[in-house]
Amino acid sequence: AQSVTQLDSQVPVFEEAPVELRCNYSSSVSVYLFWYVQYPNQGLQLLLKYLSGSTLVKGINGFEAEFNKSQTSFHLRKPSVHISDTAEYFCAVSRRSNDYKLSFGAGTTVTVRA
Amino acid sequence: GAVVSQHPSWVICKSGTSVKIECRSLDFQATTMFWYRQFPKQSLMLMATSNEGSKATYEQGVEKDKFLINHASLTLSTLTVTSAHPEDSSFYICSARDLTAEAFFGQGTRLTVV
Numbered sequence: 001a002q003s004v005t006q007l008d009s010q011v012p013v014f015e016e017a018p019v020e021l022r023c024n025y026s027s028s029v030s031v032y033l034f035w036y037v038q039y040p041n042q043g044l045q046l047l048l049k050y051l052s053g054s055t056l057v058k059g060i061n062g063f064e065a066e067f068n069k070s071q072t073s074f075h076l077r078k079p080s081v082h083i084s085d086t087a088e089y090f091c092a093v094s095r096r097s098n099d100y101k102l103s104f105g106a107g108t109t110v111t112v113r114a
Numbered sequence: 115g116a117v118v119s120q121h122p123s124w125v126i127c128k129s130g131t132s133v134k135i136e137c138r139s140l141d142f143q144a145t146t147m148f149w150y151r152q153f154p155k156q157s158l159m160l161m162a163t164s165n166e167g168s169k170a171t172y173e174q175g176v177e178k179d180k181f182l183i184n185h186a187s188l189t190l191s192t193l194t195v196t197s198a199h200p201e202d203s204s205f206y207i208c209s210a211r212d213l214t215a216e217a218f219f220g221q222g223t224r225l226t227v228v
Contacts, residue, residue: 032215043120043207043219044158051215090157100215101148104157 002027002093006105013081014113021076021108023091033074034092034102035065044090050074061085086112116142118210120220127198127227135193135223137208143188144210148217149181152205164191198227 007022025031032051036044048059055067065076074091091105117140127133137147146165150158164170164185172178180202182194191210195202203226209217 034216036219041205041222041224043118043221044209045219046216049216094215096215100146100211100217101160101163102158102209102217103160106157 002031002095002103004091004093004103004105006089006091006108008108009106010109010111012111012113015083016080018077018079019081019085019110021089021091021110023074023076023105025072025074025091025093027072027093027095030096031093032096032100033065033067034094035059035063035074035076036090036092038088038090038107047076047089081110081112083112083114086110116140116210116212116218118144118208118218118220120208120223122223123221124224125226127225129199129227130197132194132196133198133225135195135206135208135225137191137193137210137220139189139210139212139218142210142212144191145188145213146211147185147191148209148211149183149191149193150207150209152207152222154205158207161193195225198225200227203227 005024013019034049035047047063048057050067058064089108092102094100094102119138121136149161152158161176162170162172170183185191207222208220211217
């Protein structure tokens with residue numbers, strides 16, 4: 001089974017400052033990794049994903065993440081945040097198998113202040 | 115990206131009645147659909163996985179007779195909450211995937227049982 005740990009439950013940050021959201025995973029098999037964003041009372045939107053290849057993945061809205069196999073981490077970063085980045089962020093992992101069931105972390109609430 | 119439409123976005127029902135939630139993939143054929151439940155300030159909990167034309171696979175602890183899932187076509191899955199009670203009040207989210215590793219999420223349904 002896979003599990004995901006998001007190390008920060010809440011991250012307050014000032015506008016235009018950088019932000020990093022930490023995610024570690026555990027799995028006995030190879031996995032795919034994802035970051036999703038959720039705005040209040042909405043579904044999830046994919047920010048980026050790692051399937052294979054380059055360990056540095058660039059996503060939408062200026063976000064990027066780096067897959068580190070030795071540390072089993074997939075941290076999300078943005079060099080300069082906006083007020084509109086205030087949301088809930090979820091790291092997720094799925095097995096490289098037919099079902100691709102996602103296991104989610106507990107989520108990180110990012111609050112961007114002016 | 116692909117679009118998944120979930121309907122209704124919110125519903126209020128009386129205790130003891132049943133509620134049906136629809137999840138449609140609008141521009142792709144969904145070989146697998148997933149149903150999640152999300153409590154306030156918490157992560158998504160997978161309830162069940164459904165494949166078109168076959169019975170859904172429920173996660174441990176999810177009542178099959180309570181949460182009926184039907185995946186009759188490659189573009190539609192439904193979740194029926196039967197004999198709803200106030201403790202069933204929650205945010206329900208569906209996701210759908212085609213043959214790739216990416217899942218696309220619906221907007222979610224806020225169910226309130228009074």
